[in-house]
Each structure stands twice: as C-alpha cells, then as structure tokens.
Amino acid sequence: KNEVEQSPQNLTAQEGEFITINCSYSVGISALHWLQQHPGGGIVSLFMLSSGKKKHGRLIATINIQEKHSSLHITASHPRDSAVYICAIQRDKLIFGTGTRLQVFP
C-alpha cells in the first residue's frame, strides 16, 4: 500500500467551479507539501503545511494531522489551473502521491 494516496486521479471541471483534491497518508510526517506541475514538466511548490490551513489567492490547503488527511481547494477555477497537482509528505525525504490531473474547461 502506498504511504500517500490521492483522489481523484483525474478531474474535469467547468470554469468557475469549486474544486477539491484529497490526500491521505498512513505514516507520521513533519509536513505536507502541495505541488503543481504543468505539461512542460516544471514543478511549483504551492503550500507546505504542518497544521491548520493556508490560503494563497484562490487556493486553500488544509491538513488534519489526527486524521492524516489534507485537502487542496481551488475556488472559482480557471483554465489556467489545468495541471497535475501532487501531494507529498515530508519525512526524512519527500514521498509523493501519484498526482491528480485537473482539466478546467471554459
């Protein structure tokens, strides 16, 4: 069983929709990262969090340490949000989920 599970694997949405991507993990962590990868391959770090909630623009990330669960929310989605979103847990190294491919259509 993977230490990090993401759902859904694929997600399509209409512009303006509220989107939620989930990440569950099974081991103790020091932090959790949300990353965004565009088709060219480049990865951007969106959030690193160890408790509570963080917000940046239309993106919100939450984590529940007791339940070993994190969510990434995108409000008012836009076609430029189309990308692969990857959850990674921080232990002595980063362990990555398999990613959620999001497509937002106009």
Add this chain to the structure above:
Amino acid sequence: KAGVTQTPRYLIKTRGQQVTLSCSPISGHRSVSWYQQTPGQGLQFLFEYFSETQRNKGNFPGRFSGRQFSNSRSEMNVSTLELGDSALYLCASSSVWQQETQYFGPGTRLLVL
C-alpha cells in the same frame, strides 16, 4: 533572484553509457535534492545534499551517484545506463536542510535508447 537551473534540458544516450546532470540552486540555498519522475513510478527521491554532504539517499542502485560543490552546485551521475533510466530528472533547492519549501528546476529529460 534567478531560479534553479538545470543543464542540459534534454539528453539522448544509449544503453551502457554514463551521463552527468547539473543543477545550480538559487543563490544562498545550501540544500539540493534530486528526484526522478517516470510515468510508471511517478516522482521518487534520489538524494539530498547539504553543505557538500549527502544527507539522505533514496532506494536507487549504486549506479546513481551525486555530489555537491562548495558553491552549492550539484551534479548527479548515472553510470551504465539502462532503458528504464529514461525519465525527467528534477532538482530542487532550499535554504536549509529540506525542512521548508523547495524550489524546483525545469528538469532534464533523459532518453536512453
């Protein structure tokens, strides 16, 4: 500040050859981590260097090695290339030992024929 740079961006090699990839971190960053991304295995941690010392290593064979120089630039080397080594190799830097936001480079796409 300039971002993380990786060279070369694309590389084609044949089985049995060796390859060296280079990563220049953001100025002032002392930690460099390397990752391999393949369609089958996703993103996997290769190793991390901090102040010229390897701090951690992932589950890869000894054909994968790396080093870090005094200016924090890092190289990784893969010897005796196999078809399965075809992947996107990413490096990321942070100012301290991995315990904070990492900044990723654009990657080197390696194709082994």
